[in-house]
Amino acid sequence: MYTHQQIRFFTLCVALSFTAACKSKPADSGSHKGNIAAQAPAKPIFEDALQAVLNQKAPQKADNKPYGCSVKYAADAPAPTQVAQVGQAAPDFELQDLQGKSYKLSELKGKTVILEWYNPQCPFVEYAYNEGPLRGRAKKSDDKVLWLNINSGAPGKQGSGKELNIKLAQALGVTQPVLLDESGTVGRTYGAKTTPQMFIIDDKGVLVYRGALDNAPLGKVKG
Amino acid sequence: MYALSQPHAGHGRHLLFGLLLLSACGRKPSASPSKRALGPKVGASASESATKGSAHVAVKLAALDSDQDGRWDQLAIEWTIKAGWHIYWINPGDSGIATKVRMQGASEALFAPARLPAPEHWTSPGGIVGYGYSGQTVFFSQLLDPSRPPNRVDLKLRWLVCKDSCLRGSKTLQWTAPDKAEQWTAQSKRAWARLPKTSSALRAEHHWRARQPSGSTLEIRAQEGEFVEFFPLENDAGLQSAELDGATLSLHYRSPHELGEKKQAQGIVGLRVSSAVEYYPVEFAWP
Numbered sequence: 001m002y003t004h005q006q007i008r009f010f011t012l013c014v015a016l017s018f019t020a021a022c023k024s025k026p027a028d029s030g031s032h033k034g035n036i037a038a039q040a041p042a043k044p045i046f047e048d049a050l051q052a053v054l055n056q057k058a059p060q061k062a063d064n065k066p067y068g069c070s071v072k073y074a075a076d077a078p079a080p081t082q083v084a085q086v087g088q089a090a091p092d093f094e095l096q097d098l099q100g101k102s103y104k105l106s107e108l109k110g111k112t113v114i115l116e117w118y119n120p121q122c123p124f125v126e127y128a129y130n131e132g133p134l135r136g137r138a139k140k141s142d143d144k145v146l147w148l149n150i151n152s153g154a155p156g157k158q159g160s161g162k163e164l165n166i167k168l169a170q171a172l173g174v175t176q177p178v179l180l181d182e183s184g185t186v187g188r189t190y191g192a193k194t195t196p197q198m199f200i201i202d203d204k205g206v207l208v209y210r211g212a213l214d215n216a217p218l219g220k221v222k223g
Numbered sequence: 224m225y226a227l228s229q230p231h232a233g234h235g236r237h238l239l240f241g242l243l244l245l246s247a248c249g250r251k252p253s254a255s256p257s258k259r260a261l262g263p264k265v266g267a268s269a270s271e272s273a274t275k276g277s278a279h280v281a282v283k284l285a286a287l288d289s290d291q292d293g294r295w296d297q298l299a300i301e302w303t304i305k306a307g308w309h310i311y312w313i314n315p316g317d318s319g320i321a322t323k324v325r326m327q328g329a330s331e332a333l334f335a336p337a338r339l340p341a342p343e344h345w346t347s348p349g350g351i352v353g354y355g356y357s358g359q360t361v362f363f364s365q366l367l368d369p370s371r372p373p374n375r376v377d378l379k380l381r382w383l384v385c386k387d388s389c390l391r392g393s394k395t396l397q398w399t400a401p402d403k404a405e406q407w408t409a410q411s412k413r414a415w416a417r418l419p420k421t422s423s424a425l426r427a428e429h430h431w432r433a434r435q436p437s438g439s440t441l442e443i444r445a446q447e448g449e450f451v452e453f454f455p456l457e458n459d460a461g462l463q464s465a466e467l468d469g470a471t472l473s474l475h476y477r478s479p480h481e482l483g484e485k486k487q488a489q490g491i492v493g494l495r496v497s498s499a500v501e502y503y504p505v506e507f508a509w510p
Contacts, residue, residue, distance in 0.1 A: 065457075069389040070318035073348035123383065123391045124320075158388030184349065193317045193351050217320050218391070 042216035044133065046198045049209040053112055053200050054144070062086050064211035068194035069122035073184040074154035080189040090199075090207040093186045095150065095179035098166050103148060103179060105201070111146045115199040117192040118149035118178065119159035120168035125195050127218050129172040134196070134213070136173070144203075147176040152187030159195075279305040279384045280392055284376070287363075287411060288404035295404040296369040298334060298376060299411050300324060300362040308386045311355040312342035314457035318351055320383045324362060327377040327395075334376075335365040340414040341454050341491045341502060353385075354454055361414035376400055419491055419502035431510045438463065438477050439510050441489065445470040448496035453505070455490040462489075472505070 049059030063086040082091050090113075094104040105113065116134075119125055128134040153160035159168075165178050181187055190199060191210070200209035215222050281303040286295035304310055311319040324337040339362050342354035366372060376398040384390050407415075426446040434440050443450075450472045453465050461477030474489055488506035 065317075067320065068318055069385065070347050070351040070353070071349055072387060073351075075348045077348065121388060123389055156387075188349055193349065 039221045042133070042214045042219075042221050044214050045211060046200075046209070046213045047133070049198075049200060049211070050112075050114070050145075053202050053208055059200070059209045061211065062209050066194045066197040066212040067217040068124040068196055069119055069158075071117055071184070071187050071192050071195060071197075072119060072153040072157035072159065073187060074157075074182075077154070077184040077188065080185065082189055084190045084199075084207050084210070086207050086210050088207060089205055090201040091189050093189070095181055095186060097177040097179050098162055098169065101177070103177060106205070108146060109205050110203050112144055112203050113201040114145065114147040115190070115201070116147065116149045117187060117190075117195050117197040117199075118151050118174075119153055119195040120151075120165060120172055120174070121159040122195045124217060125159075126172070128196055128213060129174065132213075132216075132219060149174060149176055149178045150181050150186060150192070151178060152181040152184045152192060154184060155182055277392055277394060279308045279386075279390065280310065280382060282380060282394055282396070284396065284398045285405045285408070285411070286372070286401050286403075287407055289415070292369070293404075294369040295372060295401070296366050298364040298366060300337065300364065300378075300380070301408065301410060302356065302360050302362070304357055304359070304384065306358070308384050309343075309345070309353065309355045309357040310382045310384050311353065312454070313339055314354055314455060315383075316344070316351070316353040316355075318347075319353055319355065319385060319389070322355075322362075322383075323379075323381040324364065325379045325381075326364070327379055330373065330375075330377045333367055333373055335367060337362045337364045338418055340417050341419065344454070359410040361408075361411045363415065363418070372402075373400055417502060419504055422488065422504040422506040425492070425494070425503035425505070429507050431507075434475065438475060441474040441476070441507060443472040443474075443492075443505065443507075445472075445494055448494045450492055451495045451500055452493040453490055454492075456487045474505075 045061060045064065049062065052059040084091050090105060092104070092106040094102055096102050125134075151159060151165060155161065159165070160182065162180060165180070169175075169178055179186075190207075192199075196213055198209065198211060198213055199207060202208045283301045283303075285299040285301060287297040287299050288295050289297050302310065310322045313321045315321055322339070325331075326334050340356070340360055342356060344352060344354050346352050377396070378398070379393065379395045381393045382391075384392055427443050428446070429441060429443045432440050432442065447470075449469045450467045453467060453472060453474075455462050455465070455474075463475045463477060465475065466473040472492055488504050490505050491502055492505050493500045493502050
């Protein structure tokens with residue numbers, strides 16, 4: 001038979017990761033996620049990075065782990081000949097958007113370029129645009145900043161195809177260009193692994209950020 | 224992310240590994256669940272008040288007795304995942320999101336957090352590593368006071384299930400618990416057998432050493448057996464690579480001053496002794 005206090009202690013002890021903390025009296029509280037009534041606010045990691053870049057500063061955590069769906073690459077795509085590295089010149093590419101307009105990175109110097117890896121049917125992307133941090137945010141391209149979405153999904157994979165992307169861009173309120181990279185060459189070159197995954201290229205053409213939108217996948221703040 | 228195995232313990236085996244996150248706090252489960260079931264199977268039932276995205280995932284609950292004392296002490300959450308699809312471990316890897324189990328209402332105080340068998344791993348095109356489960360798996364949640372089993376269990380499950388596409392799913396269950404323990408299924412036995420031991424049960428020496436030009440390496444040497452696979456926990460610790468070489472596991476991290484606060488253990492390791500593979504948390508103080 002356990003007393004109520006024993007059960008509480010037990011529950012707390014269990015919540016402290018692994019065994020070490022469990023062998024002594026609980027020194028702190030509230031680490032049982034299930035008991036947290038209100039989560040901490042999300043950290044706008046990407047937004048902070050962008051502001052730093054626009055202020056000519058280096059972002060913190062410039063190369064961090066993103067979350068999301070895997071990029072739906074073709075299985076037989078060749079390995080990239082060049083791999084992007086944070087702090088180095090961003091590899092050039094040229095892709096077309098859904099209206100057939102070409103975007104060549106090397107012709108965009110002087111602007112801060114945001115690359116958002118994108119799959120309009122990925123639940124993380126849907127959340128980000130419908131309820132999350134990209135709601136309305138991605139429309140703010142201006143003279144200094146150009147925001148480009150890149151879909152590296154192979155034909156037949158989730159979220160792929162021009163017509164589908166046109167339709168879903170409207171549904172999600174995506175007004176920035178959506179570039180199709182069906183071969184996955186650009187995605188692999190940049191090391192894009194998830195959707196959404198954010199990249200920032202500064203006005204000198206240097207890749208200065210690669211990582212997550214925030215620390216809250218589907219709105220749930222990670223501990 | 225790193226999903227490391229020696230060649231002879233490679234992907235094809237798709238081993239399930241137990242993640243016994245918290246076992247040191249609880250009653251020790253018996254070494255084997257392969258005992259006979261106690262009593263006849265009792266028809267428990269569950270109602271689902273809210274379900275979405277369940278076309279690829281089925282969930283069934285069972286009340287199991289892990290220590291043969293005649294009382295059920297484990298809530299088994301049995302997952303059946305549609306062929307070709309997978310759900311995710313607590314560290315999903317490069318993509319995905321952890322499968323969540325959350326007791327609700329009065330049940331919250333009655334059960335320990337779910338223990339997830341550690342995952343299979345896979346690598347998708349583009350070198351995207353994932354950790355999770357396919358086919359069938361079982362999570363376990365320990366009933367804290369088996370002498371007072373609840374009549375009803377409330378819980379909510381959330382998952383992301385992926386194949387070529389990813390779908391969110393969730394299910395809220397109100398489950399009428401049986402009076403007696405139910406039969407252990409083959410899948411429950413398999414999952415249980417692969418739950419890691421306690422971290423202190425890992426008989427190994429370890430030390431940290433600095434790397435040049437920067438970084439730290441945690442080197443772990445087993446007193447017996449050989450390491451066959453390592454699953455890192457998602458701890459923001461900057462794991463750069465891991466090497467398994469027989470009885471030695473080497474985990475290479477970024478420079479400590481770059482790491483920030485590290486809250487978790489390093490991961491889960493599989494150790495083969497004789498023909499059996501056992502799993503242990505790797506949990507050593509950070510430098």
